[in-house]
Amino acid sequence: MMTRIEADKDIVLLVDDSPEALGFLTTALEEAGVTVLVARSGEMALQIADKITPDVVLMDAVMPGLDGFEACRRLKGLPALAHVPVIFMTGLTETEHIVHALEVGGVDYLSKPINVDELRARIRVHLANARTAHSARIALDAAGRHLVAFAEAGELLWSTPQANKLLEQAGYASADHATISSGFVDWRRRHASDGATPGGGFDLEVMGASLLTLSYLGMVGADEFLFRLVAQQEEGQEEALRNRFGLTQRESEVLLWISRGKSNRDIGEILGLSPRTVNKHLEQVYTKLGVENRASAAIKAVQTMQSPFGV
Numbered sequence: 001m002m003t004r005i006e007a008d009k010d011i012v013l014l015v016d017d018s019p020e021a022l023g024f025l026t027t028a029l030e031e032a033g034v035t036v037l038v039a040r041s042g043e044m045a046l047q048i049a050d051k052i053t054p055d056v057v058l059m060d061a062v063m064p065g066l067d068g069f070e071a072c073r074r075l076k077g078l079p080a081l082a083h084v085p086v087i088f089m090t091g092l093t094e095t096e097h098i099v100h101a102l103e104v105g106g107v108d109y110l111s112k113p114i115n116v117d118e119l120r121a122r123i124r125v126h127l128a129n130a131r132t133a134h135s136a137r138i139a140l141d142a143a144g145r146h147l148v149a150f151a152e153a154g155e156l157l158w159s160t161p162q163a164n165k166l167l168e169q170a171g172y173a174s175a176d177h178a179t180i181s182s183g184f185v186d187w188r189r190r191h192a193s194d195g196a197t198p199g200g201g202f203d204l205e206v207m208g209a210s211l212l213t214l215s216y217l218g219m220v221g222a223d224e225f226l227f228r229l230v231a232q233q234e235e236g237q238e239e240a241l242r243n244r245f246g247l248t249q250r251e252s253e254v255l256l257w258i259s260r261g262k263s264n265r266d267i268g269e270i271l272g273l274s275p276r277t278v279n280k281h282l283e284q285v286y287t288k289l290g291v292e293n294r295a296s297a298a299i300k301a302v303q304t305m306q307s308p309f310g311v
Contacts, residue, residue: 042066
């Protein structure tokens, strides 16, 4: 009996310029229970992926026009497709071609002629891995955390919506992360040169003024360096509030925005919380500050942040 790959709704985008290969692989994949979209060129693959997001892409490396390497690079450059695994199918077995496939964003490769059982097994593994990683990122987005992740070479792999807002407020265009990536590369070079275990972080500067700090949190998978992005002023203010009143980090964030006159709805949008959750945090803040309303809480917060000793 044929082993099904995953749920019936899984979509595989199959990209190959050979009609024979397309026919053979389409039949094998459909028998395994997935929906197959077919593209005979890299250009067609981009057009299809722009309309329907596949769960996995099987990419022929050598095609006329836009080859598989460049098609993969463009696919992985689209935010909606960054998490989609691309498995290369190639008759090129030289190491440089395999390395190139991985450098442009591929997660795996299969040598032609394709072994169908091996193909199904690899699709299963990469679908599971992609879902785990994507679910984690969705959870991070929902939590409203200011997080960014870099690849070893310096590429900014992904960032949460809240981090994007903070970067844009500081003057970094969302489409141009060259300065941010350069800061990460310098940070990696410093740790590599002194042999130290990665730690700390690095600052981002605008017109010579240090505005943002990226604090290293750890590795996510084999090649994702995770950082928390914070505005230096906010970091110091939150810390002062936490130390003075014994608040949790989330409570200090809520209080900080209360002190700036934001409503519960505004704070929810900023931090990625529901207004009800913001209100629950605020109730704890009132208790810890010994106040009964937001105005009194805001006054105490401002007084603490203005004090040079945070007391």
